[in-house]
Amino acid sequence: MNQLVSQLSQYKDDILKESVTNAAELEAFRIKYLGTKGIVKASMAFMKDVPVESKKEAGQLLNDFKIFTESHYAGLKDKIESSGHSGQTYSDNTLPGYAFPVGSRHPISIIQNQIISIFRRLGFAVAEGPEIEDDWHNFTALNLPLNHPARDMQDTFYIHTQPDWLLRTHTSSVQIREMEKQQLPLRIICPGRVYRNETISARAHCFFHQVEGLYIAEKVSFADLKQTLYFFVQEMFGKDFNVRFRPSYFPFTEPSAEMDISCVICKGKGCSVCKRTGWVEILGCGMVHPNVLENCGIDSSKYTGYAFGMGIERITMLKYQVKDLRLFSENDLRFLKQFTAQ
Ligand code: PHE
Numbered sequence: 001m002n003q004l005v006s007q008l009s010q011y012k013d014d015i016l017k018e019s020v021t022n023a024a025e026l027e028a029f030r031i032k033y034l035g036t037k038g039i040v041k042a043s044m045a046f047m048k049d050v051p052v053e054s055k056k057e058a059g060q061l062l063n064d065f066k067i068f069t070e071s072h073y074a075g076l077k078d079k080i081e082s083s084g085h086s087g088q089t090y091s092d093n094t095l096p097g098y099a100f101p102v103g104s105r106h107p108i109s110i111i112q113n114q115i116i117s118i119f120r121r122l123g124f125a126v127a128e129g130p131e132i133e134d135d136w137h138n139f140t141a142l143n144l145p146l147n148h149p150a151r152d153m154q155d156t157f158y159i160h161t162q163p164d165w166l167l168r169t170h171t172s173s174v175q176i177r178e179m180e181k182q183q184l185p186l187r188i189i190c191p192g193r194v195y196r197n198e199t200i201s202a203r204a205h206c207f208f209h210q211v212e213g214l215y216i217a218e219k220v221s222f223a224d225l226k227q228t229l230y231f232f233v234q235e236m237f238g239k240d241f242n243v244r245f246r247p248s249y250f251p252f253t254e255p256s257a258e259m260d261i262s263c264v265i266c267k268g269k270g271c272s273v274c275k276r277t278g279w280v281e282i283l284g285c286g287m288v289h290p291n292v293l294e295n296c297g298i299d300s301s302k303y304t305g306y307a308f309g310m311g312i313e314r315i316t317m318l319k320y321q322v323k324d325l326r327l328f329s330e331n332d333l334r335f336l337k338q339f340t341a342q
């Protein structure tokens with residue numbers, strides 16, 4: 001009896017150590033333990049050597065062993081079948097696969113990339129700079145000395161512990177950094193995030209994105225600026241869009257203008273979006289002020305240049321007809337999923 005007990009427990013140990021990874025190994029397990037010449041059947045032969053008084057107990061042990069082996073086999077079989085390695089066609093290959101969620105680009109990134117690629121084709125290079133700026137690059141060099149009233153045009157976030165530092169209010173600061181390198185001619189666009197201390201609403205936020213452009217060379221004129229921006233509008237919005245320039249004021253450009261395009265909704269006929277004017281404003285621009293060139297060590301009697309700056313949110317809202325700027329930063333997937341990368 002003792003011999004039977006220890007033999008069976010040895011077999012059980014062996015069984016627990018068996019590992020099967022496919023249908024063929026599972027079948028080998030079945031033949032080895034449960035087949036007609038398998039270990040379970042062979043163990044039954046013990047019965048004939050067991051004394052009569054122990055037969056009942058031995059029968060019980062052997063039966064337990066058989067059940068143990070069969071249930072272990074069933075467990076292994078389940079495992080193989082559910083892992084898909086059964087070698088048998090239990091699965092329906094025509095069922096749709098598991099959905100694999102793929103992200104898409106943020107609408108601001110999509111439009112930013114489109115703007116960059118349009119200006120790239122005109123020979124503009126991309127320049128980037130820091131979001132934490134010093135006063136010189138954000139204001140003073142741009143012809144906005146301390147206490148200049150126009151500083152109020154852009155409500156600024158200052159850094160308390162470093163009074164000279166601020167969060168840039170426009171990417172014109174990058175233009176200064178590039179002009180200071182004095183490698184002329186210079187033809188750049190400066191995309192990036194900018195910050196202004198504005199009350200958050202459907203049309204304003206405390207941060208937004210800009211693309212500003214700058215071209216400095218000899219004999220650059222306002223006609224070049226107009227033609228460049230006209231080309232941009234036609235590429236960005238379509239051939240049937242017109243532009244108009246309205247006189248404006250920026251300390252860093254003279255003359256300065258604001259540019260409108262025909263309303264994206266009514267194409268110029270007049271609607272509520274364009275307040276019946278047929279026009280919507282998209283950017284500010286002008287000829288670089290001679291003081292700005294001189295501040296960067298560029299000879300303003302030899303070189304002239306134009307600059308422009310636009311808010312990417314504004315362009316995106318017009319292009320996709322988004323009515324509330326806050327949607328861009330709320331991370332609501334129902335909104336973001338509507339834009340596929342182009
Ligand atoms: N820097 C201006 C702004 O952020 C835009 C601008 C750029 C206007 C270049 C004129 C020329 O409002």
